[in-house]
Amino acid sequence: MKYIILLIILVTNTSFLNAGLTASFRTKTDAVSDSLSYDSSRVTLQKAIEQLHHSEYVQSFNTFNKSAPLFLKTGDIRNAARCYANMGLIFMEIQEYEKAITNFQKADSLFLSMNAVEEQLFCKKDLALCYGNSGKPEKACDLLKMVIEKELPQIQNIKLKIACLFAYCDYLNDIEEEKKYIIEAYDLALETDDSQLIRAAILNLGWVNYKTGNLILAEKYVNQIYDSLHQDENESSLTSLEGNTYSLLSQLYAKKKIWEKAYHFQLQYEECQKLDNKTKAIKHIQHLEIRKEIEQQQLKFEQAQMEIKQKQERSIFVGIALTVLLIMSGIIIFLLYKREQAEKKLRKIERKEYTTKLVNEHHKVEAKSRELSTNTMLLMKKNEVLKKLKNQIEGYKETGQIEAPTEKEIKGKINEALSENSDWEAFKLQFNEIHPLFFNTLLKLHPGLSNNELRLCAYLKMHLNTKQIAQLISVQPQTVTIARYRMKKKMNLDKDVSLDEYIKQLDS
Known part of the structure; x- marks a missing residue:
């Protein structure tokens, strides 16, 4: 059943x-x-x-x-x-x-x-x-x-x-409860008009009545199935219906002690069982083959899924790596940008400081230059006064206002003041502060220049004219002109080169 x-x-x-x-x-x-x-x-x-x-x-x-x-x-x-x-x-x-x-x-x-x-x-x-x-x-x-x-x-x-x-x-262990459900299944099967379900329900009714001892009803139901067995010979369920029907008929006739029929249906049942067992054996072999093929298919599928998963994991890893690389690149670019901005800012500050320093230095140079110019003018004024004083002393001598020894002593003092090197040294010190490389550059270009010629060059650098230079060194302007000519020749300058312009551009 x-x-x-x-x-x-x-x-x-x-x-x-x-x-x-x-x-x-x-x-x-x-x-x-x-x-x-x-x-x-x-x-x-x-x-x-x-x-x-x-x-x-x-x-x-x-x-x-x-x-x-x-x-x-x-x-x-x-x-x-x-x-x-x-x-x-x-x-x-x-x-x-x-x-x-x-x-x-x-x-x-x-x-x-x-x-x-x-x-x-x-x-x-x-x-x-x-x-x-x-x-x-x-x-x-x-x-x-x-x-x-x-x-x-x-x-x-x-x-x-x-x-x-x-x-x-x-x-179920309760036969009455089992009978109740079999009857319910039979009633439902009638509603479906499904011949296979109805026959299965009838056969099960036969079995349950046999179990409860109602052999008449059991025989009635099983005979219905027996009569219909060969009406649907092509149905796949025929063997199973036959086997269960023959088994029930054999047991019914055995109960009724009709041994010949009981034996006949038992043989029929055993034939069905043999056929059923043969079918089961074939199916078992088929099932083993199917299991093996399904296992192989599952293994291939799992391997394919594993490969897909590995590819996905690799893709994810590559994606993460690229993302990290992009992030790191972004961070590096950002840091480099910040560094560049900081360097720009620093350079700007440095340029500003340098400009400020240059301006300050320029102001200092200008101040020193003005101071040097002032001192030079004072020196020229002093020399001019001393020369006038010298001339007055000579006039006083001629008029007899002073004695010759006194006049000589005063003129000696004046000449000593006019020819003192202290004025030049002071000038040179201030000049070097304004133009620290001038003398070195000049001597490197013209190593044969004398101290007096260096002094003349310094005065020319100060934009002093011939007359002013003559006053400073207490000589006649013509003497300065001659000195300029000789020095230009000594420096091997071309005729069309201005000595003043040449001196001015040195150490600029």
């Missing part, structure tokens, strides 16, 4: 998923629908559903496995959940129950997040079956009871409830 239940459950699952996914393709209008990759995945997903119906598990699993992350990424929660649910069905079919549970749990969580009640109920029913087959009957029983207690008006949902009722009965 349990085999018939599982068969009906699988038919219910695939039918529901096909209808749901087809509807999804007709109604999906999310913002991501303009994505070529997304549209391609939707088309591929429809093909995977068809492959699943044709038991092409590896190909369909590969599509579901690749499509689920893309649907999640693009926000299509419903199709992502259905991908996980379909992968759960594939794992359940090949008896990889733990992996099936993992995928059904993912699907259940996604259906819950979008309040897709019907899909969630189908998912919980599948979870219950996996729990039951993996040694967790309490969890299976709780989930099945929860689905049974829901109000499910639509035909597709009625089929779900029938499948859950059949499965739930396997966990």
Whole structure:
């Protein structure tokens, strides 16, 4: 009886998923629908559903496995959940129950997040079956009871409830309660007009009546199935129906002690069992091959995902490195800019200080130059006064106003004052403060100049004319003119070169 239940459950699952996914393709209008990759995945997903119906598990699993992350990424929660649910069905079919549970749990969580009640109920029913087959009957029983207690008006949902009722009965120890649920499943099956469901319900009624000792009703129900066995010879469920029918008939006739018929149907049952076991053995081999191929596909997919992740990580690392580089470059540029601005500011301050210093120095030079000019003029005035005084003394001698010795002594003092080097040394000291490199430059260019010639050059540098120079050195202007001529010749200056201009440009 349990085999018939599982068969009906699988038919219910695939039918529901096909209808749901087809509807999804007709109604999906999310913002991501303009994505070529997304549209391609939707088309591929429809093909995977068809492959699943044709038991092409590896190909369909590969599509579901690749499509689920893309649907999640693009926000299509419903199709992502259905991908996980379909992968759960594939794992359940090949008896990889733990992996099936993992995928059904993912699907259940996604259906819950979008309040897709019907899909969630189908998912919980599948979870219950996996729990039951993996040694967790309490969890299976709780989930099945929860689905049974829901109000499910639509035909597709009625089929779900029938499948859950059949499965739930396997966990019951109370035969009366089991009978109640089998009768409820039978009544619901009649509403669907699904011949396969109705026959399964009738056969289960036969079994439950046999268990309760109502052999007449049990025989009635099993004969209905027996009479209809060869009406649908092409149906895939014929062998399972036959086997369960022959088993019940054999046990009924054994109860009635009609041993010949009991033995006949027992042989028929054993033939069906042999055929069923052969089919199971073939399926087991196929399942092993499918498991291996799926594991290989999963490994390839995981490797591909790992490569993508590594590329993304490398891209992120490069992006971070470039960002850090840009930030560091920005900081360096900013610091260099600030440094340049600081240097500009410093240079500006230094230029200002230098300009101020130059102005101050210029003012000092001008002041010293004025002082030197003043002292020179005073010296010239002094010499002029001394010369006049000398002339007056000579006049006094001629008129007899002073005696000759006195006149000689006074003239000696005056001549001594006129010829003193102290005036020149004082002048030279002040002159060097104003023009510190003048004499060195002059001597470097004309090393043969005498002290008197250097003195003449200094006076020319002071823009003094011949008469003024003559007064300073207490000679006749003609003497100064001759000295200028000789010095120019000694300096090897061309005739068209002005001595005054030449001297003035030195140390400028």
